[in-house]
Amino acid sequence: MEFFLGAFETEWQARKAALLHERSLGGARRLEDEERRRRGGSVAGAGLGAGRGSSGTDGRPARGRSGHGGRRGAGEPSMRSRFQRLSKGSQPVVVKLASFGSGGRLGAMIRYVSRNGQVAAENERGEQLLGRDGISAVGAEWDHLMSNRAESRDIGTFSVSVSKVGNQENFYEQARDILENALGNRRFVYSISLRPEINGFAIAGVSVLRDGAGERLTADRKASEIVQARIDQSSNGVERSVTFRFTGHGNGTDYGASRVRDLVASPDEVRDQAGREITDAKQASDLVQLEWRAHLHSRKSRDVMHLVLSARAGTDASAFHSAARDFLGRQFAGHRYMLSLHDPTDDPKAEADGGKRPHVHVHAIVAMRSEFGDRIETSITSFRQWRVGMAEAARAHGIDMEMTDRRDRASPPAFNRNQVRPISRSGRTEHEGTSDAAQSRYDGQRSDRHSFAQTTKSRNYTDIAKLEWGDIAQSGDGKGAKDFAKRQTNRLDTVDFSVDSNRNAAADHPNSLSQYKTHLVILEKVLSGDADMQQMNTNEFDAYEKLVTDALDRAERVMPEGQRKAFAEIAFAAREHVEARREMMQNEEAEKTADKPIESQAAERQSVREETPDERWNAAVAQHGAQAVEAANRVLLEVEHYRDALDKVGSRDDQVDQASLRASLNLELARAGELGASGNSLIREVADADTELRAAVEAAERSRERAAEKVKSDGMPNAGGQGVRPEEMPRERDAGDEDRNRRDEVDKAEVQGTAAKRAETRTETSRPEAGDTTRTDPAREHVPRIELQRDTDARRERDQDDHER
Template sequence: MEFFLGAFSAEWEQRKAALLHDRSLGRRKPIDEEEWRHRSAGFAAGGVASGGGSLAKTGISRRSAGVLGGDVRRADTERPMRTRFEALASGSQPAVVKMASFGGGSRLGAMVNYVSRNGEVVVENERGERLRGRDELAAVGADWDHLMKNRAESRDIGSFRIEAFFVQESDLDLLARSVVKRGFADRSFAYAVTPRADGNGIDIEGLVVLRSPKDGERLTGDDKASRLVQARFQQGDRDGVEARFRLTGYGNGVDYGTSRLRALVDKHGGAVRDEQGRGISNARQAGDLVQQEWRDKLHSRKPRDVMHLIMSARAGTAVAAFESAARGFLAAEFSGHHYVFAVHDPANDPKAEHSGGKRPHVHAHAIVVMRSDAGDRIETTIPAFRQWRVTMAEKARDHGINMEMTDRRERASAPAFGKNQVRPINSTGRTEHEGTSEAAERRYLAKRSDERSFAHTHASKAYTVLAKQEWRSLAGGAGHETVATFAVAQILRLETDGERPNAQEAFASASKNSSSQSRINLVQLDHLVSEGDDMRHMTRPEFEAYEKRVEMALFRADRTTPPSERADFEEIAAAAREHVNVRRELVALVEQRDRDEATERHEEGHPRPNDIQGTAQERDDSLERWNDAVSRHGLATVKAANQILVEIERAREAIERVEAGKVGGQDVRALKVELDLELGKAAELGAAGNTLIREVAEVDDELRRTLIAVERERLERERGRSEGREVLRSNERNGSEELEERGAPRGSNAAGHSQTDIRSNDNAQSDGREPSGERASGGAPRTDLAKQQVPRLEFLQREADERERDQDDRER
């Protein structure tokens, strides 16, 4: 076959096409052979030093050293072990880069919305462009679409329905289980039984793992699979039972299976059993069955078009510096790939803490396309993860953050737990989890309590020996007591019980006095004290709980502070207690203010029971409603809506006071004009897409009617009905001339007439009647009167303002 390189416009396309053509003919360039030989030699020689095959010692990056053999990036930037250990002992934080998940093109929109907090957090792409809002973020999917393979997910779990007919049977569960087994053979399943009303059979519905553990056959979960299962049942021994099988759906992964099985349990009141006859009576048992027993049988596959990456730093890290470090890390590691990232700062995170937002430490989320425009894919291997941490630490140091790459074998740290091994139970502060199984719970507790865990492979044991030697060297040659103490604590961690009989006791003793633990406790203390910055929203019980947390943090820091830092700690503790005392006085002042306000309202004829508790409770309820609205609609939406809604409520209260005779000297008609103006503003905002305004309109009749009128007007405008617009202008002119002919005053009377027109027309609409004057001369339809009044109200308001200015001039 003749090959034309001129068909490709870019140089890299020509080189890649030529190389692939040569390989298809069995040829291979010498440079490729040399590259693979060097790569293999590097892996063989770099076992211990690089953690069992790191690219750090080979000098070749797998991602960059692709099939073209060019642009090989050196990965030897990892600092010496001694240098890293000394920095960690001096207070540097470990580099944290986590690969959270993969996703296909269909999940890209949801992942970007999560990272951007539904468009409220600024997102930056690989070109440095800052994106905000749903419209700009929606363009990301279109830009990346050519890189999305959009491979279908595997069909792991299917839902089924079976109609079984028989003459008589005493044990319906046993019969149902045998029927399902004949159709699905050795597959795992769960089912529920419902006797038929006519008494001649049962209906069975449930879930089944589509892949067979015996031969690997995977049912497709559609009509074709239904016919296959039906044929198998027909061929077997049916024992006088007739059954019709039908697979009704399918899904991917344990999340799908868990949700569907829990729904089945709820539907049948806990009367669900598995293939072994064990009962599944609640949601927890349903989740345990899918996650613990079915997971390994699924052999689930998902598309990996994009990956979700998380970079974290300790609490108190400078946000701007960390953002710059994350930007540099992504540019260095994923050059040539498309990505977006956003920084979540606890001070500016729009997501509520109880919903999983406002984490106590700054962190960044990145969505990275797995395949570059050149066709290279990102490798997600252990050596690649190590190199990511090296680069992240390097970029952090470039921006003034003390950070180092760490390896859990250097401290005998426990292995991390996966997201599928735990479920969150409390998101206040640091998220608390519980294990999805006993083994997962043990793994979670081991990581949270920082238990020791030793590696078992030969290469990892050799790496641990090397790390122990470096810690010993640092402990003996350290010029600072803090560094030496930290190094000794790490040596004790790395010593097994066989090497030292009392290693566990010595390690526990050293951990209590380690400088690292002391620094951690001081950071937690600083975070707790900072909580008091918003103390005006705290009630007395909340403040007392806050005070107890600060005292507990002081107690922990006191136990772990080294003798050399005792004086500094006492100064910090005194400042923290003084801070708490000041906040205690602030809470007392707020309570006194609430008492005074309650007394004033009581004297004005508005008694309020339980003045102090009632005021605090109302403030708490208001704050809770505000936070709930922000979490559902977004801060910008709530602020814009709240400003107008407050004005509407103020106008309504003023009208009520005047009509009740409690306040004199004000014109009710002018107040009603003002109310209608505010309602018009709110309706315009709601028609523009403000979801909070639309939610309030569902329970506010006046606002709902105004909103309907504004939306009708917008619809007319969008349809381009020139005739309707001409009629509207004619009506406005006729209305103005009519007012002049009647000689109506230019102030409140005209406003009152306008208000009466609006309300009478609204009442006619609510009764289903056609308003008067709906048809103009010639049969042309007139627009809704409420729509006509919105611009007229503004005109009348301007006239009222002019009249007031004229009156002021006359008085002067």
């Protein structure tokens, strides 16, 4: 079969086709060797790849092979051979995944590992990158591999000015009432400062931007206007003037904790939404890390990852550099990456600033997506395979290094960077824990405290490891190896004793008193958090009742036998409390219904009736504009026409007709997507409940972004980016145009009703029940109207500017 490489639209498709064709002719081995030579690594047979079964013929790591439970993955050395090398002095391999980053963080990460260009960096082709100019070129080369997905806005800072206050008492309670009306059920902290010049006070605060229903404020001018409107509507005749404004936003708990600590550092008293006072930085951090984290639903792009490969002090730097180069070239074939060696002898960064670490190590920045579109798998199995590969590469370059497992020696678990903060960088970096549990984990790691396995699978692994160490202690090579193996055997025997003791204790006390108390505290918080129960509707109250029931069930499952009588009293009181609250809520709803005048109730019943097509058309024109509705009308009629036709032929065995109709439907959906991407708010509103239409709009937006990026990189104007709307572009007429125009006139008033009914039906089928926790997935949650309106306004302004130019 002959390939015509010019038939492919993009360069990477042509390269992939050529590579597959070459391999089909038997040139796979030659291509792999050539690729390794170009990257500065050794070819197969030089020691690195010999006998290794962890990669396929294309040089990519195999997946799904585990070395857990005493079974080793393909290509992994046996436990006996690993232990023998460790007993003779081999150092453990360290491959640490330091962090992930988005495309926007790529430049900062590269500057960090290259010490702002002062340390030589090397890319996957073996090219040296020196100076700022060398490292600045990496971003442009990797740009096509970056998703550049914006990180979520999780935390917002705000300021409120309250003037002309009639009541000069309880300012904190007044501020809390204002913020509850403005922010709803979101978590927030605030402080106030008196402002005599305006006869009022000012509020400064920090808030979680996402509420329990999934609505996420964007903390920009549009969101400020929406919150201000809520405040104005809830004033209820109170004599005061309130002005609300968001002042900033950020992502994640680190940003939130920093902003709350800044607020606590001010001289004013700080309180949260429940009225609790926050007095110091530790309380501020705990509030964000422990209470706010679950409400953020934070997301970040994972476009690149930062790996650190470390060796013991005294390891030959040149050999370790070569080993790291070979490992990266084999493990991440097809991916873009860069690496930089940090040697304490020539590190330009001062020790006090975190440089000149007392051991040689290599930093690597790797693109998560390859040139072929594959993404790197980051699982426990993958990490184990990476350690195996790095150990093989090190041994190939004369470094005694071995892959280890935490269960080999019952070593303690590692700590991560969120659990500790550095306090001294002199020599080996010293840390302190960010919590009591984190400090305990850090102390255990530093003191090499015994840590026994909990699962049956890990226990079996440890039993096999103890037998292997025992055999080496009896028949090892040399006294040093035997002594080392004996120490490991004694260590695992100690772990066995600890495990048995804990098992006996667990048998005596099958249910934990501490867990029981924890669930009672949760129950107390749920019951005490319903101070304003009269504002709940029936669905919200059902969700609240479910929370109470779940808390009681969890507490009962771990209840110690001696607490049964006390728990029965607690459960009875909790259920009585819920029933009393239910009666209050029902009475309040009945009073609201009775207080409404007869005319108001009749108007409500009249508003429930179904609107006529003319009324729906007029309402759509008033909301979206005549031009937008006309354009949306034409394309939506075509979409509905082909959908109905597909439904009619769906029962017939006519694949040709179905394929033709599906192609026509896809074409009309693409037209609708272009229309929505250009700012047509009616299309975007219908797409909110239409999965196919929403996918078409998103595809059109991505296409526009790629075109804009290409224009930016080429430095040339693009006629397609001048704000020309799809409905304004000329289109060839065909025989079906007249029919479509006739349908436009006949069905003009029906499209809004059809689209609205379809949107209503799909919305009802996809709406979760109250209390449904499956809505917490950010990728699947309903797009909030606030963010949708903000995006629509921005697109409309951008298109208008382009049209004027």
